[in-house]
Amino acid sequence: MIIQNLTELNRFRKELEHLYYKHTLILNSIAEGVCGIDQHQNIVFWNPAAERMTGYKAEEVIGKTSHAIIHHTKKDGTPYSFGECPIDRAIHDGKTYHICEDIFWKKDGTYFPVSYTVTPILENGAVVGGVLTFTDITEKQKTEEFIRTSEKLSVAGQLAAGIAHEIRNPLTAIKGFIQLLQSELDEKKPYLHIIESEIQRIELILGELLVLAKPQATKFTKSDIGVLLQHVTTLLETQGILHNIQIITKTDPSLPLIECDENGLKQVFINFLKNAMEAMKNGGHIFIEAQKKDEHSVLIRFIDEGCGIPKEHLEKIGNPFFTTKEKGTGLGMMISKKIIEDHGGTMSIMSEVNKGTTIEVILPIRVSASPVLHTSSSSHLHA
Ligand SMILES: Nc1ncnc2c1ncn2[C@@H]1O[C@H](COP(=O)(O)OP(=O)(O)O)[C@@H](O)[C@H]1O
Ligand SMILES: [Mg+2]
Structure with missing residues (x-):
């Protein structure tokens, strides 16, 4: 009788242990x-x-x-x-x-x-x-915030497109009339030239704005990086002057045309320039240099005199949502890295705190001709 009870007790104990084990497993793994x-x-x-x-x-x-x-x-x-x-x-x-x-x-x-x-x-x-x-819910909150900013940006983009069109139409009319008047107002010609060149500048800026506002399909064409850099600079120059920042571009005249997605690269260059400007609270210079590196590639540098990036932040740059700015998205560098990699290129960052930052981009001249470069997916980060 006692023996039977003992066996029963053991069975109960085993079942209880099993149950306990199962519950702990569930609670530990959720x-x-x-x-x-x-x-x-x-x-x-x-x-x-x-x-x-x-x-x-x-x-x-x-x-x-x-x-x-x-x-x-x-x-x-x-x-x-x-x-x-x-x-x-x-x-x-x-x-x-x-x-x-x-x-x-x-x-x-x-x-x-x-x-x-x-x-x-x-x-x-x-x-x-x-x-x-x-x-x-950190990630959930970040995603919600991301969706909110994307929405805001896309609304801003749509607005920009509308505004640009609205300004462009009267500009075309004004330009036409000035050309008509030009022959009659010979003695005032210098003024007319100024007006005309200013209008041309507005047209250029509006053109850039329209390209940015519209989501564009990726299209690879042979392009002049020098001209591309010039357009991007035009877009940001005025903002630079407001903050006491001068953008100085030095393009090698022998720079070859490169096969690239113009709008993609513009987005990259705008991101770099904006970051450089945001890092230069006290003004200064931003140097942009573009030159042929070798037979297969070109080298583009963005050199700023900003706050620099501390060593411990360097490896995090390009991770989604990594930002040190109160209103930053932490997406600019990630997107830029992705676009450069899609071109088979590489990006490296060199920085010194309180001195400045240099972003170096190497792009192949022909994307398809250098398949090896496609494998270099990680960007090199130097301190
Ligand atoms: N030129 C630069 N000078 C100093 N810090 C930079 C520079 N470029 C990028 N950074 C750092 O990298 C972070 C991520 O940049 P980015 O991805 O463009 O996002 P965001 O500009 O929205 O913060 C920035 O918050 C900043 O800390
Ligand atoms: Mg940025």
Whole structure:
């Protein structure tokens, strides 16, 4: 009888162990943070995902209140007033609370955005504890923000296209009339020339704006990099002058035509110039140099006198969303790198803090003729 009971007991123990093993496996492998608390809000369970998100190991938090560990204050440092904290309330009134957006504190003193659910555990109608499940929503927030900016940019692009067209039509009329008048107003000719050349400049800028505003299909043609650089510079020159920045372009006259997607490269060069200008809060010079490197490739350099890039940031540049600017998107360098790689080219960054940054681009003259270059996908970063 005793022996039979013992066997039974062993079977029960095995089943219980198996059940425990299964549950632990599930809780350990899910991506959500899971925190079990008792009725006094002391932590009794803390899964590996919670460890990863907060930096606290289970043994550091078991027995402490969830409040003290992750939810002691709001984002701005102010404490929760009585009855305001959803974890308190779930334990108090036995209801489930879901919070879409809040913050939890980490061991290192920083916080991360979370969405979380607190579910009370009831036994015979009384609350004996609760389960807090939470998800880090940093990436979700970034994606939402990215979509918002893309939308904003595309609206700005559409507007720019409309405005450009509207200015272009009256400009054409004015230009025509000036040409008509030119023969009659001989003595005023110098003024007319000025007006005409100014109008030409506006036309050029509007043309550039239209190209940028419209999403363009990638098209490879033989192009003059010097002219391309000139157009891009025209677009940004005025903004440069406003910030006391002078753009100086030096193009080798023997520069060969290269096979490229003009609009793609323009986007790259605009990104580099904008970054250079944004790095030069106190003004200065931006030098653009373009020359033939060898039989197969050309070399283009963007040299600025800006704030420079610290070593620890260098390797992160080009990662999506890496930005040091309050209103930056961290997408410019990533997109530029991709476009250069699509040309079979390479990009390298050399920088010295407080001195300036040089971006060096090597592009093959003929894309198809140098298939080997296509494999050099990673950009070389130098300090
Ligand atoms: N010429 C430069 N001088 C200094 N920092 C630069 C330069 N170019 C890029 N960076 C750094 O690289 C980051 C990423 O640039 P980018 O991808 O264009 O995004 P964003 O300009 O929106 O920040 C910038 O935030 C900046 O810290
Ligand atoms: Mg940028």
